[in-house]
Amino acid sequence: MEIEMITEMQSMTGAKALMTAMEKEGVRQVFGLPGGANLPMYDEFARCDIRHILVRHEQSAAHMADGFGRVSRKPGVCFATSGPGATNILTGIATAQADSAPMVAVTGQVPVAMIGRDAFQESDIIGMANPVVKYAFQPRTAGEVPEAVRKGFYIAETGRPGPVLIDIPKDVQQNEEEMIFPDEFKIQGYHPWSDPDIVAVEKAVDALMHAQKPIILAGGGAIISSAFAELQAVAETLMLPVVTTFKGKGAFPETHPLALGPIGMHGHAEANKMMTEADCVLAIGTRFSDRSVGTFEAFEKRLKIIHMDVDPAEIGKNQTAQIAVVGDVRASLRIMVKILAQKAQSKAEETPWIKHVKETKAYWKENLKLHPGEMGAAKILRKLRELLPPESIITTEVGQHQMWASLFYDVIQPGTFFSSTGLGTMGWGFPASIGAKVARPDVPVVDIAGDGSFSMTENSLATAVLENIPVIVFILNNYSLGMVAQWQRTFYDRRMIGVDQGRCPDYVKLAESYGAQGLRAQSMDELDGAIKTALKSDIATVIDIPIDPEEDVLPFVAPGTSLSEMILPS
Amino acid sequence: MWAILSILVENKPGILFKVTHLFRSRNFNIDSISVGVTENPGYSRMTITTVGDEKQVAQIVKQLDKMIDTVEVKHLDEHKAVYRELSIFKIRLNNANDSMEINKLANAYGAKVHDVKKDSIMVELTATPDQIKAFEDLARPFGILEVARTGVAALQRSGA
Numbered sequence: 001m002e003i004e005m006i007t008e009m010q011s012m013t014g015a016k017a018l019m020t021a022m023e024k025e026g027v028r029q030v031f032g033l034p035g036g037a038n039l040p041m042y043d044e045f046a047r048c049d050i051r052h053i054l055v056r057h058e059q060s061a062a063h064m065a066d067g068f069g070r071v072s073r074k075p076g077v078c079f080a081t082s083g084p085g086a087t088n089i090l091t092g093i094a095t096a097q098a099d100s101a102p103m104v105a106v107t108g109q110v111p112v113a114m115i116g117r118d119a120f121q122e123s124d125i126i127g128m129a130n131p132v133v134k135y136a137f138q139p140r141t142a143g144e145v146p147e148a149v150r151k152g153f154y155i156a157e158t159g160r161p162g163p164v165l166i167d168i169p170k171d172v173q174q175n176e177e178e179m180i181f182p183d184e185f186k187i188q189g190y191h192p193w194s195d196p197d198i199v200a201v202e203k204a205v206d207a208l209m210h211a212q213k214p215i216i217l218a219g220g221g222a223i224i225s226s227a228f229a230e231l232q233a234v235a236e237t238l239m240l241p242v243v244t245t246f247k248g249k250g251a252f253p254e255t256h257p258l259a260l261g262p263i264g265m266h267g268h269a270e271a272n273k274m275m276t277e278a279d280c281v282l283a284i285g286t287r288f289s290d291r292s293v294g295t296f297e298a299f300e301k302r303l304k305i306i307h308m309d310v311d312p313a314e315i316g317k318n319q320t321a322q323i324a325v326v327g328d329v330r331a332s333l334r335i336m337v338k339i340l341a342q343k344a345q346s347k348a349e350e351t352p353w354i355k356h357v358k359e360t361k362a363y364w365k366e367n368l369k370l371h372p373g374e375m376g377a378a379k380i381l382r383k384l385r386e387l388l389p390p391e392s393i394i395t396t397e398v399g400q401h402q403m404w405a406s407l408f409y410d411v412i413q414p415g416t417f418f419s420s421t422g423l424g425t426m427g428w429g430f431p432a433s434i435g436a437k438v439a440r441p442d443v444p445v446v447d448i449a450g451d452g453s454f455s456m457t458e459n460s461l462a463t464a465v466l467e468n469i470p471v472i473v474f475i476l477n478n479y480s481l482g483m484v485a486q487w488q489r490t491f492y493d494r495r496m497i498g499v500d501q502g503r504c505p506d507y508v509k510l511a512e513s514y515g516a517q518g519l520r521a522q523s524m525d526e527l528d529g530a531i532k533t534a535l536k537s538d539i540a541t542v543i544d545i546p547i548d549p550e551e552d553v554l555p556f557v558a559p560g561t562s563l564s565e566m567i568l569p570s
Numbered sequence: 571m572w573a574i575l576s577i578l579v580e581n582k583p584g585i586l587f588k589v590t591h592l593f594r595s596r597n598f599n600i601d602s603i604s605v606g607v608t609e610n611p612g613y614s615r616m617t618i619t620t621v622g623d624e625k626q627v628a629q630i631v632k633q634l635d636k637m638i639d640t641v642e643v644k645h646l647d648e649h650k651a652v653y654r655e656l657s658i659f660k661i662r663l664n665n666a667n668d669s670m671e672i673n674k675l676a677n678a679y680g681a682k683v684h685d686v687k688k689d690s691i692m693v694e695l696t697a698t699p700d701q702i703k704a705f706e707d708l709a710r711p712f713g714i715l716e717v718a719r720t721g722v723a724a725l726q727r728s729g730a
Binding site for chain 1: 584587625628641
């Protein structure tokens with residue numbers, strides 16, 4: 001009702017205009033932490049329906065907004081004050097930018113007249129954030145606020161999504177002006193989508209149909225655009241095996257007979273193997289990151305590349321494509337499905353290639369050596385998969401556990417697996433799981449964690465408990481910075497420097513001290529019980545699972561080498 | 571390859587910073603840059619010359635195009651564009667003849683002579699970067715004391 005009232009011009013403060021404009025964008029909650037320079041906007045929480053979720057560190061607010069944004073596909077919102085509050089969210093903004101996640105970050109700033117005078121808690125956050133935002137606004141008058149919010153949300157969620165920063169000087173929040181809330185607006189230099197070129201899609205179909213060993217490589221873009229059904233239709237119609245990037249993990253059900261899982265540095269053996277044997281790849285929404293493809297030269301050899309991406313700048317950035325389709329990948333795949341239907345292309349026969357793919361997959365299922373102990377990573381993660389409903393959402397921290405999750409946790413329902421894949425931000429998973437749970441309170445949300453990464457944002461337990469956001473933190477605890485330790489074992493002759501975290505803290509007691517539930521699982525029976533208990537609980541739960549600190553993540557493609565040079569378990 | 575990029579941007583504060591920062595963060599080079607307001611006061615035109623292989627230049631153009639503040643980005647064909655740079659040279663006068671010699675040189679290049687002093691002379695030359703370099707090579711034996719250059723300004727020829 002309030003919204004209807006103010007479609008007409010109305011006098012209000014910049015802070016009120018901010019909240020009103022956000023309500024019009026459908027914002028239901030903000031993750032944040034108040035301070036001197038954003039007090040006027042905080043005061044507005046007393047007069048609006050937007051929920052405030054208090055964090056203990058602004059970086060976590062940004063990760064929560066990021067997790068919310070990835071799951072809901074609507075920008076998550078975080079608030080921070082000026083100076084250190086603003087610089088604390090930078091890592092979160094950079095993480096969202098690297099993984100194309102929609103986010104709107106709103107920072108307080110010193111009053112306009114104080115800018116540039118090294119005032120208390122002044123930082124040039126616009127200058128600092130510029131390289132890691134999709135766009136940044138700094139309204140200099142209160143009347144500019146509604147348009148900045150409207151454009152900011154539009155930019156954050158359209159085309160290739162990303163983070164937008166709105167930095168609002170304190171006096172701009174306080175000043176009262178006649179406000180216009182624009183419904184229509186123009187951003188001249190912004191063209192988020194272009195229509196896919198049908199001729200290029202036809203060429204792509206021809207190339208795939210004439211290839212001997214075609215394959216699909218699905219990237220994060222396939223998840224962002226929710227191209228799940230279209231991807232599956234193309235794969236099944238043309239009988240194409242599907243590998244993904246790590247970011248694209250779960251774009252295609254990993255339990256599907258055509259699924260091979262992620263390629264890359266810690267890709268599945270069968271995925272890396274088939275990727276290197278393929279002669280034609282349909283690459284969907286991927287930037288061919290070094291972690292995914294290894295050395296670029298080796299990847300390019302003998303391979304015809306069809307590249308679909310919403311961002312024209314990705315075409316040819318890392319990899320030269322023979323056929324490029326610029327546009328929303330879901331729209332592009334829809335056209336492909338239609339063309340295939342017109343050609344009355346029914347399910348292809350089982351080709352020698354598909355037979356070979358299936359044999360390879362079966363071989364590695366049998367023959368990949370796993371950790372012999374009871375509490376090996378594969379067994380732990382397969383147990384988690386077994387007990388979680390298919391619609392459960394996973395976030396991960398960054399490190400060995402993340403790569404084990406990639407290897408051993410099969411995503412059943414597409415679009416339910418999220419990780420900091422581009423920036424590789426330790427500490428992302430837990431606050432992101434809180435944001436994810438706010439977006440989807442109806443499904444279990446589990447942060448697959450390591451002890452090192454969880455330590456970085458563990459104080460978000462306070463938020464999870466006090467705000468009643470019952471997520472599950474699943475710590476594969478090797479008492480060390482395990483991935484670095486693995487590299488030191490592999491490349492630095494076992495000189496272990498700066499990786500031992502000691503038995504500190506006790507995560508069960510830590511959880512309990514925050515009022516969360518702490519469980520420890522030292523056997524598969526205990527693990528089974530702990531997961532079931534956590535799923536039944538209505539408070540945040542930390543499950544501490546001690547594992548062997550010497551367990552490596554394998555297979556491993558060493559940096560700077562090709563996917564064909566996998567290091568396998570001996 | 572040497573490339574001239576003509577970039578129409580919204581005339582707002584901070585955009586020069588964003589454009590130059592893009593070159594730095596993407597590991598591209600700026601050879602020269604000039605900025606000025608256009609026939610429409612809402613827009614500025616930046617002319618940036620850069621060096622890179624074909625793939626790199628294509629990537630720079632795409633990244634610039636992706637920037638929300640850029641309205642139009644063109645990679646100009648130097649054969650189908652008018653492009654000029656203004657340069658000012660302060661050249662040492664070593665003996666009585668030098669002044670006349672430098673005047674002759676300036677005339678040959680269509681340059682203007684300013685501020686003739688006992689020990690130095692200033693020459694203003696508006697030309698292509700190649701011509702400026704040729705002039706500089708010929709002036710060097712006299713002793714070049716200081717140089718200021720504006721960077722290239724360029725427009726595509728009509729119908730090109």
